Amino acid sequence: MKPVFFLQVAQFRFYWSCRKVVENFRFWLRTKNYRFVKGFKSGVSDSRSLSALLSVAKGAFLMALIASVVITAVDPYVSHYLKNLESIKSLGLVMPSSSDYVTFLAAIGSIGGVFIGLYYAAIASVGGAIYAHVPNDLRNLLAQERYGNLYIRLLSFLTVLCLLLIALRLSGLRVNHTAILVVAISAGFGVFAFVRLGQRVFNLFDPTKLSSHIFEELRDALRLVVADGYRWQDPSFQYHAYKQASRTLETLETLVDMTAKEAHLNGAPMVDLIKDTTKFAVFYCLEKRKIPTDSKWFEQVYIHQDWYRTGDHHLSIAIETGTTISPDSKGDRQWLDDRLHKIIDECLKANAAAGRWANVISVIEHVQFYAKILVRAGCIEVGFERIRSVAELMVDALVAAPASGLDSQQTRLKLAVSDSIAALPISFALEVRQRIQALSRRDIVDRLGEIDWYSAASLYRQGFAAYSVEQLEWLAPRLAFEDAIEGEVVTPIWYQADLVMRPESEAFVKSVAVLVDQAGDLYSRLISKLNNDQSRWLAAAFSSRQWEYWNKVERQSLVWTNAWNEVIRERKLTGLPWPEFDINEVNARLVSAKNATIELMAKQICDLAFEERPESLPDYCGQFLLMTGEASLRALISSNSPLFSRLFRNYFYGCLLRFDKLRPANGQGKRFVQQIKIAASALFDLMDISGYALLHSQLHDDDKLWAVVRTTWDDYLKVESSDESRVGWLCALVGVSESGLGRLPRDILRTTWRRLVDQNLDLRFPDDGARSHPWGRRDSKHIKHPSALVRVIAADATMARYDGVDIFVACYLKGLKGADALDIRSKREDLLSDVSSESSNEVGEGESSI
Known part of the structure; x- marks a missing residue:
């Protein structure tokens, strides 16, 4: 509008009234347009959500639809068969009315809907009471609860099946006898299962009951990396399995931390959780031998080189570019074991701090079994380190525990804990003896003969220890090349056996050193910590077990001699760095350690004699x-x-x-x-x-x-x-x-x-x-x-x-x-x-x- 015209018409009220009407109409149009665009976008978004929801439910709905069609298709044959049975004829089988049939299916469908609502109401109550203030990974455990999810899926399937059967009847199809039987039986099982599931809901107030899903995920991740697993040699899959297991372990660690802080959970529930943890640790210990040593499943640790021990090539690049020497990476074979060990230690600390010594004894029994499995797998040093860690941890807890009278229940329990800890090296030594006795060149030759060098997984199936597997991994491509070129493996079996016997001999010497030196040092440290007025009876328990330990180890001298003769018998590769073993020198160390133990026992005699011993103490x-x-x-x-x-x-x-x-x-x-x-x-x-x-x-x-x-x-x-x-x-x-x-x-x-x-x-x-x-x-x-x-x-x-x-x-x-x-x-x-x-x-x- 031109300014002159505007000035002329702006003097009249009618102009402004018209202008107001026009502006209101324009605003109304914009509003409608905005609402239309917004509604359209919302509809698109809802349609996408609906599509996603339908895609989630379409599988279950399709299964229910297929089941209803199958039931309808086979019903004529089933009905004919039932009518011809004499036992059914005597009952007077008649076709129910259409209204009764529909009412029956509707009732079952309604019951299913009620059960679904009740279950989710119970889950909401549990989640609000226990899982409202916990990390997301623990809430996910509740969402992934296996039995409840499975029951809800089956109940939903039954409810939809009833609705579909009603729809088929309303479409003109006749009453279905087969549907009545299937729905009635399924509904009966559903009712009884809901009773048990309702009882199980109360167990969900204890988060440790959900730990089974954690260990299933760990096993699933482990299956990807062991020999013959799905793409077990692919580094990408190996690393994926590592990340999956690491995340799952974080959930387990969070669960243990929360359980330790809750007074009502750090007793028996925590012991059950540690029992399951130990079972998985045992399973992993046996399966780990089937994992290649260079697998990305093992957590990668950087190894930084010494500048004065690095080759000139790498040094020149670093100097010219002004950078550091690139570190090497090495897989930590103990990464998963160490994290599991920390979880077990947390359980021991929590129960010891609360004075639940009976639970401590139960956990120690699991540790004892785990240490035995480690020995059977050839991880003798690792097994003893596990015993040492637990023993020192619990002795510190015993020393820190408040003193009590000799005739008190607490003293008897602490003495039982001390005896259990002191017995760990004994059971460990007996297991080592069995392993050393089983050392046989003939057995190694037989297992080598079973290896198919063309199959990458074959050498992992023979039960060799990790140190032998590493040697065989070096040997495998060379023997496979010989077989490809010559048509057979040229390297003689005695050469292969010597390559395997060398790490076995090193492990044997280390085993004897662990039994004689490290075990003696462990007993000495533990007794010195307990050597005070308040803990002299606990120290006596360790001294008693130490004397038993040395007597049992002393009787292994002949076993060691025979095993070493087995190692050096028929040994031909003298150029290899074979370890040295002197049985006389070992026996001298044994005698010295045994004498030191009896001297300590002699010193404890008078200290114990002045106290009045109740009959409840040894x-x-x-x-x-x-x-x-x-x-x-x-x-x-x-x-x-x-x-x-x-x-x-x-x-x-x-x-x-x-x-x-x-x-x-x-x-x-x-x-x-x-x-x-x-x-x-x-x-x-x-x-x-x-x-x-x-x-x-x-x-x-x-x-x-x-x-x-x-x-x-x-x-x-x-x-x-x-x-x-x-x-x-x-x-x-x-x-x-x-x-x-x-x-x-x-x-x-x-x-x-x-x-x-x-x-x-x-x-x-x-x-x-x-x-x-x-x-x-x-x-x-x-x-x-x-x-x-x-x-x-x-x-x-x-x-x-x-x-x-x-x-x-x-x-x-x-x-x-x-x-x-x-x-x-x-x-x-x-x-x-x-x-x-x-x-x-x-x-x-x-x-x-x-």
């Missing part, structure tokens, strides 16, 4: 006392005076304390005498060892053996101060204990000791022909030795007549001041007489009288 003090006595006698026989000196004083005072604890306060009669004899058994053991110390001191011409015994007895009896009370008390005790008929308590044990001494004397002084004793009592041997006591004891051709108690009483106790009234019995008088006679006899060249 008698570690008595066990250590007996073991120390045995070790003291063997130290005497082997003339190990340093070890005997370190053991005897603790053994001496331990026997005295045991006597004080067992002796009756007062009394009389036969019962009192019997109790005195039982209490005195420890002192008779002590006198037996003391007497043998005198004998072996003269036998080995080692004064230190007898010196430590005499000094200890003298200090106790206070001979220098002329205090005769203890001497008289000891003499009276000997007299009372040996009075009457029958054997003394523990006589069988001391008889065993006498046999050990006799066997050693027989080896030292072999029989050169029996001759009659001068007094005509026994057959005796002619012994050449400077000591009259040795000649008397060793002269008997059969078992020695005198034991250590006889030697101690006759040669030491009888000579003390205050022992004049001691009745040393006729046998001990004979001993003194025999020694005196031998001393007066003329000795041979180089001999001297005692």
Whole structure:
């Protein structure tokens, strides 16, 4: 509009009224246009969503449609068959009315709809109560709950089937007998299944019940990378499986973290979760041998090179470009194992912190089984590292736990935990023994003969350990090339066997080192952590198991020798870097470790003896006392005076304390005498060892053996101060204990000791022909030795007549001041007489009288 015209018409109100109407109409048009465009876009979007929804449901709907068509098609044949059955005729089978048929199907469809609504209402309640504040990966577990999803799909299928059958009936088709049977049976199962599913909904308040889906996903990922899996050699598929497993493990770790924080979940539910985790770890341990060592399934770790150890080619490129040396990548074969181990450790920490020691014991049992599987798979060092980690973790938890009385339930449980932990290396060592015993060159040759070198998966099926698989992977393309060129494998089987035996021999040497060195170091560290007033009983449990461990490992020496002979037998490739193994040096380390253990047990005797032990706790003090006595006698026989000196004083005072604890306060009669004899058994053991110390001191011409015994007895009896009370008390005790008929308590044990001494004397002084004793009592041997006591004891051709108690009483106790009234019995008088006679006899060249 021109400005002049506008100025003319703008003076009239009619113009503005018309203009207002026009503007309102234009606004109305724009509004309608906007709403139309928006509605159109929304409709397109809704149609796409509907299409997506229909695409999701079309499969299930198509299955229901097919089922309804099939049921309708076969119904004439089924109805005809049913009508001809005599049993059905007697029932008077009639066709239901159309209204009853439709009502029946509608009722079933309505029930299905109600059940679906109820289930999702229950799931919504569970999700709102438990899963509202958890990470998305845990909520996804609820959405992926297998049994509920399967039931809902089946129920939806049944509901749609009923609707389709109604539609077919309304279309003019006749009433369907087959449909009635199928729907009725399906509805019956659906109702009962809904009852069980409703009970299962309450279990969903515990998120650990959903963990089965996690382990299924891990197994699915693992199946992609093991030999013969779908595209198992494709790096892209390997890496995809790794990422899938890594994400699934993150979900499992999140689940464990949440479970550990919830007080009502970190008990039995968490133990069940760890049980499933351990089962998968065992499964993975066995399957991992079937995965190529260079697979992208193993997490890639960068290895950075040393600049001064890098080749000139790489150095020159780095210098010219001003960049760093590109790192190499290496697959971490333990990435999945390590993450599973952390999950198990978290469970142990949570239960130990809450004082649920029974759950801890259950988890330790799973760890023990897992360690055995690792040994069977050849991962011995990894298996021991798993044991070490768990043991140190739990010992730290035991030390940090609040102290409680010896007779409390908590103390008994903590002692059971300590015993379970201390037993882990024992079961581990027994499993290693079985593996070493199974080491056979013949077996390796047989398995090599089964390999088809043309098949990439063949070598992974033979059960070789990972270290052998790596060697075979290097060998496989070379042998396949030979077969392709020559028509057969030219490399002899002995060459292949030597290539495999070399890593087997290295693993064998490492296994022995783990058993002898690393296990001993582990026990020492754990006992040192527990070596305090509050944990001495726990430390005693470890010492007891350590002694058992060394006795079991010591008996594997022959197994190791045979296995090493199997390794080096028929070995031809001497140019390979074969490991060295010296069984004598290993046995020397074993003896040293065993001696250190018995010394520690001897030191613990007095600490344990001063505490009043309830019957609910093991008698570690008595066990250590007996073991120390045995070790003291063997130290005497082997003339190990340093070890005997370190053991005897603790053994001496331990026997005295045991006597004080067992002796009756007062009394009389036969019962009192019997109790005195039982209490005195420890002192008779002590006198037996003391007497043998005198004998072996003269036998080995080692004064230190007898010196430590005499000094200890003298200090106790206070001979220098002329205090005769203890001497008289000891003499009276000997007299009372040996009075009457029958054997003394523990006589069988001391008889065993006498046999050990006799066997050693027989080896030292072999029989050169029996001759009659001068007094005509026994057959005796002619012994050449400077000591009259040795000649008397060793002269008997059969078992020695005198034991250590006889030697101690006759040669030491009888000579003390205050022992004049001691009745040393006729046998001990004979001993003194025999020694005196031998001393007066003329000795041979180089001999001297005692």
